[in-house]
Amino acid sequence: QVQLVESGGGLVQPGGSLRLSCAASGFTLDYYSIGWFRQAPGKEREGVSCISSSDGTTYYADSVKGRFTISRDNAKNTVYLQMNRVKPADTAVYYCAADNGPIWGSRWTEMDEYEYWGQGTQVTVSS
Numbered sequence: 001q002v003q004l005v006e007s008g009g010g011l012v013q014p015g016g017s018l019r020l021s022c023a024a025s026g027f028t029l030d031y032y033s034i035g036w037f038r039q040a041p042g043k044e045r046e047g048v049s050c051i052s053s054s055d056g057t058t059y060y061a062d063s064v065k066g067r068f069t070i071s072r073d074n075a076k077n078t079v080y081l082q083m084n085r086v087k088p089a090d091t092a093v094y095y096c097a098a099d100n101g102p103i104w105g106s107r108w109t110e111m112d113e114y115e116y117w118g119q120g121t122q123v124t125v126s127s
Helices: 105-109
Strands: 003-007 010-012 018-025 032-039 046-051 058-060 068-073 078-083 092-100 121-125
Touching: 003 092, 018 032, 018 092, 018 121, 032 068, 032 078, 046 068, 046 078, 046 105, 058 068, 078 092
Parallel strands: 010 121
Antiparallel strands: 003 018, 018 078, 032 046, 032 092, 046 058, 068 078, 092 121
């Protein structure tokens, strides 16, 4: 059964750090581009980051560039999102998504590009 499971969310203070994990089962993550998306209450889901399956090219939203880092560990079939210097505006449910193949350019932000989605993990940035 194909499944993506996010974990690592929780409550963190502004300026703190958090690492989210996206673990895949039922398929090999190596062959998939993995995107991280987030959705805050009352707002549209937006792309946060993506790592391509082809050459490992990474993409970031301007709002998180320099603070967040996406990476993958193929041996563990897991993709990570390291969140540093978090802000209250980062508060959202974070989802990982998988696309079967490489992603090029701005297509990484298109939700319909992705075949599989996780259930989401809540990140709350508050003091």
